[in-house]
Amino acid sequence: xxxxxxxxIDGIANELGALSGRDPSAHKxxxxxxxxxxxxxIIAADGRLTDSELDGYLDSIGPLLEPPLLTSAxxxxxxxxxxxxxxxxxxxxxxxxxxxxxxxxxxxxRSNRYYELAMRLAHVTAATxxxxxxxxxxxxxxxxxxxxEAIDQAGLPRPGQPDPxxxxxxxxxxxxxxxxxxxxxxxxxxAPDATLPPARSVDxxxxxxxxLIGLANVKAEVRRLTSMLQVQQIRAERGLPVIETxxxxxxxxxxxxxxxxxxxxxxxxxxxxxxxxxxxxxETDRSKLVAGFVGQxxxxxxxxxxASLGGMLLIDEAYALARGGDNDFxxxxxxxxxxxxxxxxxxxxxxxxGYTEEMGDFIDANPGLKSRFTRTISFPDxxxxxxxxxxxxxxxxxxxxxxxDALARVRHFVSAEPRTxxxxxxxxxxxxxxxAISHQAQRVAPLSDPSNEQLTTLTAADIAPxxx
Numbered sequence: 001x002x003x004x005x006x007x008x009i010d011g012i013a014n015e016l017g018a019l020s021g022r023d024p025s026a027h028k029x030x031x032x033x034x035x036x037x038x039x040x041x042i043i044a045a046d047g048r049l050t051d052s053e054l055d056g057y058l059d060s061i062g063p064l065l066e067p068p069l070l071t072s073a074x075x076x077x078x079x080x081x082x083x084x085x086x087x088x089x090x091x092x093x094x095x096x097x098x099x100x101x102x103x104x105x106x107x108x109x110r111s112n113r114y115y116e117l118a119m120r121l122a123h124v125t126a127a128t129x130x131x132x133x134x135x136x137x138x139x140x141x142x143x144x145x146x147x148x149e150a151i152d153q154a155g156l157p158r159p160g161q162p163d164p165x166x167x168x169x170x171x172x173x174x175x176x177x178x179x180x181x182x183x184x185x186x187x188x189x190x191a192p193d194a195t196l197p198p199a200r201s202v203d204x205x206x207x208x209x210x211x212l213i214g215l216a217n218v219k220a221e222v223r224r225l226t227s228m229l230q231v232q233q234i235r236a237e238r239g240l241p242v243i244e245t246x247x248x249x250x251x252x253x254x255x256x257x258x259x260x261x262x263x264x265x266x267x268x269x270x271x272x273x274x275x276x277x278x279x280x281x282x283e284t285d286r287s288k289l290v291a292g293f294v295g296q297x298x299x300x301x302x303x304x305x306x307a308s309l310g311g312m313l314l315i316d317e318a319y320a321l322a323r324g325g326d327n328d329f330x331x332x333x334x335x336x337x338x339x340x341x342x343x344x345x346x347x348x349x350x351x352x353x354g355y356t357e358e359m360g361d362f363i364d365a366n367p368g369l370k371s372r373f374t375r376t377i378s379f380p381d382x383x384x385x386x387x388x389x390x391x392x393x394x395x396x397x398x399x400x401x402x403x404x405d406a407l408a409r410v411r412h413f414v415s416a417e418p419r420t421x422x423x424x425x426x427x428x429x430x431x432x433x434x435x436a437i438s439h440q441a442q443r444v445a446p447l448s449d450p451s452n453e454q455l456t457t458l459t460a461a462d463i464a465p466x467x468x
Contacts, residue, residue, distance in 0.1 A: 001039075002060040004124040008035050009064070011117045012095070015110045019102050032064045034095050037088045038118060041143075042125040044085040046135030049077055056128045089143045092150045100154045112159045115147050116203065123227065127234040131243055132227075141223045148210070160204035199279065202226060202272045209265045213393060214386040215258055221377045222266060229273040236274070247275050248341065248372050250363070251353040253379030256425030260314060262377075263351045267312035270349055277347065278310030286320040289333045297329040301336040305348070312349045319358035322365035331365070338368035355421070387414045387429050394433045395458065402458050406436075409463035431466040439464055 010024070012031040017024035039061060043053045054073035062069035076082060092100075096118075099110040122140045126132035151158055206226070209219065228245075235242050247270065251259040264281045271279025284304050291297045305313065315321075321330040321337075341350065352362060352373060359376075363369050382390065391410050395401060402410065413432060417423070424431070439462040444450050 001056040001124055001128060004121055005035050005039070005060040005064075008038075008117045008121045011113060015099065015113055016095075019099070019110065029066065030095060032061070032066075034093060035121065036061050036065060037085070037093070038121055039125050040082055040085040041088040042086075042122050042136055042139060044082045045089070045139035046133040048133060048135075049073075049082055050129055052128045053125070054082075056125070086139060089139055089146075092146055096147065096150065100150055100156065103156050104154050109157070109163075111147075111151055111154075111156065115144075115151070115159050118147070119144060123230045124234055126227070127231045127238075127240075130235075130241060132231050137224050137227045140227050141220065144223070158203075158207050158210070160201060160207035196278055199271050200268050202230065202269060205265055205268045205272060209262075209269075212258060212261065213389045214382050215262070215379070218258070218262060218377055218379055222262065222269075225266075225375070226269055226273070229269070229275060233273045246372050246374050247349040248374075249349075249351045250359055250373050250376040251351055251379060252356040252359050252376060254355070254381055254421070254423050254425055256423075256427035256429075257379035257381065258426065259351075259353045259379055260316075262379075263312060263314045263353075266351075267349065270312065276310050276312065276349060280308075280311035281314060282308040282311065283314045283316065285316045286330060286333075289315075289321065290329045292329070297332040298336045301333045302340065305337070305340045305344075308350075309344060309347055312351060314351045314353060317354045318352035319354045319362040322362045334362075334366050334369070338366050338372070341372055342368070381419060381423060382425050384411070384415050387425070390426050390429045391433055394430065398437075400437070400440075400456050400458055403460065405460035406458045406463050409460050413463065413465065428466065432463070435464055435466050436462045 009028060009031040012034060013024040013027045016027035016030065020027070036057075039057055043049060043057060051073050054076050058069065058071065058073065058076070062071070096111060096114055099114050103109060103111050119140070122143065126136045126140065148158055157163055206223075209222065212219070232242050232245070249266075251263070253259060260281075260283065267276065267281045268279045270276045282304065289297065289301045289304060291300050321333050323330060337350070341348065350372075352359065354362065356378065363373055388407075388411055391414075392402065392407075410432070414429070417428060436458050440458055443459075443461060444454055447454065
């Protein structure tokens with residue numbers, strides 16, 4: 001921890017020095033206090049003070065305090081020195097607020113640098129124990145959220161986001177889940193000889209992930225998982241023992257709730273933290289895995305699995321593999337899947353997706369699945385408000401806007417759509433948007449010289465039922 005504490009202190013002191021025009025050493029004491037508060041707060045977050053945590057604090061920060069804290073872990077416990085220290089995480093510090101305000105005035109990104117250093121130190125602190133507690137991971141997630149909210153409220157770009165530019169994005173094809181989603185071409189394996197794009201940083205991917213509309217519970221689950229993976233990565237880098245955990249997931253929920261989009265982003269997070277080395281996403285389902293003759297199913301399944309190596313495989317409607325009885329070829333696909341997962345546990349992640357009730361049938365189809373799919377993330381249906389926001393986000397991405405009466409019609413169709421099993425969620429909204437674009441094109445086409453406003457505005461007449 002000593003090296004990371006010093007990197008935090010030096011980084012913060014340098015930012016303060018650049019801001020004040022003074023030598024960074026003049027701000028070292030403030031940076032030391034900031035590091036002390038952050039590390040102590042993470043350690044105290046779960047109410048459990050382990051020897052490794054306290055020894056790490058005393059060795060890395062104790063000698064830097066004024067006066068130095070030269071004592072033992074036992075003394076710290078007996079004196080309640082860490083009592084309520086986690087309350088420091090309740091809101092951004094005065095120092096962070098100073099950097100945010102300076103960024104607002106000068107167009108700098110010093111608060112971004114603070115965020116990166118602080119999150120690194122928080123994860124390093126959690127990595128002092130073999131397994132970080134749920135309380136520590138929750139505290140890190142809450143602290144991250146508060147820092148980013150402060151950056152957002154100041155109108156500043158988040159870490160991983162580019163500086164704002166006045167130009168609007170070029171028109172693009174609509175996407176089903178709002179501001180940041182996938183297209184079919186994003187979701188297939190690269191050709192064997194294709195050059196992989198550079199790995200994205202966790203902050204870069206998380207900035208895109210946070211921009212998705214809705215999915216609050218899903219985002220929280222992914223953030224906790226990401227923190228756990230970052231902690232494991234830190235321990236592995238330092239040659240410390242790491243508990244082996246499964247990277248396979250079950251996604252449950254109706255169609256159009258963002259499962260493919262989240263899988264795509266999660267595969268890139270996995271690459272960023274070293275779980276996989278390519279980070280691509282391959283989508284499949286029963287029709288692409290199961291053949292009609294003995295022996296062919298194993299070959300088809302192996303071909304798909306091998307194309308997924310180094311990345312993530314998303315099996316849509318995975319429960320369909322478990323249907324048809326013991327003699328159905330879907331069982332052969334499951335057996336092949338389980339063996340491949342065992343043989344390639346270090347270079348493949350699999351997401352099995354489908355309706356909540358039926359996914360239990362899939363997991364029960366083979367004992368090997370239960371031990372490998374240990375984490376389930378549930379994707380709820382979008383609210384009416386979120387679906388309308390997705391419609392507007394699709395329009396913004398393609399440079400269309402809604403008149404007031406058009407927006408009212410969108411709200412009407414969204415609220416009137418039955419929320420029965422299989423409700424399409426964002427897919428329904430995408431179809432509604434594409435129908436509106438088609439109607440608008442027919443309406444504008446006869447105009448001899450339409451204005452830009454006419455070309456980019458959807459009116460009530462354009463908003464029609466999807467099946468009309």
